[in-house]
Amino acid sequence: ELKVEQNPLFLSMQExxxxxxxxxxSTTSDRLYWYRQDPGKSLESLFxxxxxxxVKQEGRLMASLDTxxxxxxxxxxxxxxxxxxxxxxxxxxxxxxxxxxGTGTRLKVLA
Amino acid sequence: xxxxSQKPSRDICQRGTSLTIQCQVDSQVxxxxxxxxxxxxxxxxxxxxxxxxxxTYESGFVIxxxxxxxxxxxxxxxxxxxxSPEDSSIYLCSVxxxxxxxYFGPGTRLTVL
Numbered sequence: 001e002l003k004v005e006q007n008p009l010f011l012s013m014q015e016x017x018x019x020x021x022x023x024x025x026s027t028t029s030d031r032l033y034w035y036r037q038d039p040g041k042s043l044e045s046l047f048x049x050x051x052x053x054x055v056k057q058e059g060r061l062m063a064s065l066d067t068x069x070x071x072x073x074x075x076x077x078x079x080x081x082x083x084x085x086x087x088x089x090x091x092x093x094x095x096x097x098x099x100x101x102g103t104g105t106r107l108k109v110l111a
Numbered sequence: 112x113x114x115x116s117q118k119p120s121r122d123i124c125q126r127g128t129s130l131t132i133q134c135q136v137d138s139q140v141x142x143x144x145x146x147x148x149x150x151x152x153x154x155x156x157x158x159x160x161x162x163x164x165x166x167t168y169e170s171g172f173v174i175x176x177x178x179x180x181x182x183x184x185x186x187x188x189x190x191x192x193x194x195s196p197e198d199s200s201i202y203l204c205s206v207x208x209x210x211x212x213x214y215f216g217p218g219t220r221l222t223v224l
């Protein structure tokens with residue numbers, strides 16, 4: 001059974017700093033997803049990672065996937081206050097469409 | 112992407128009653144999903160709803176408690192039956208598109224007193 005773990009659970013960082021959120025998963029996952037959720041809002045799709053070594057970037061966020069290590073990372077470059085949100089990673093067990101979500105990382109960027 | 116709407120957006124209900132949540136998509140999709148997000152928690156999949164077949168429930172969720180309908184390719188309902196305070200959560204529907212990503216509705220915030 002696929003299990004997805006994220007760390008850290010909470011992250012408070014200064015504007016302009018860099019940081020990485022880690023997403024580990026326990027068994028083979030066809031795909032790895034990153035979502036953003038603002039307070040009281042739904043989930044916004046950020047990245048879809050489909051293969052080993054995949055790297056995607058959007059603005060100050062960059063996501064990567066290492067299927068051998070069963071690890072995905074979400075790197076934040078020069079954080080700004082607008083990035084404050086909860087970030088979730090999710091995996092999909094091989095051959096299924098079911099998403100298994102990580103615990104989420106609550107990010108707060110301080111001015 | 113897909114545009115998804117849910118009704119109601121929020122509700123406050125009494126213990127022992129039932130609430131039906133509607134999910135409408137702006138395009139035809141094969142697979143729809145229902146998730147629960149308890150306060151401050153992550154998302155947990157309740158069931159997968161495919162048109163023309165019975166919903167498939169995940170471990171810990173049963174049809175008697177969470178009956179689901181999927182009458183066509185753009186619509187689904189989730190009923191939360193015989194509610195208790197432990198059912199207070201956000202319920203989200205999502206759809207899988209051909210772009211291999213699930214898109215989520217805005218959610219229904221349910222409070223059970």
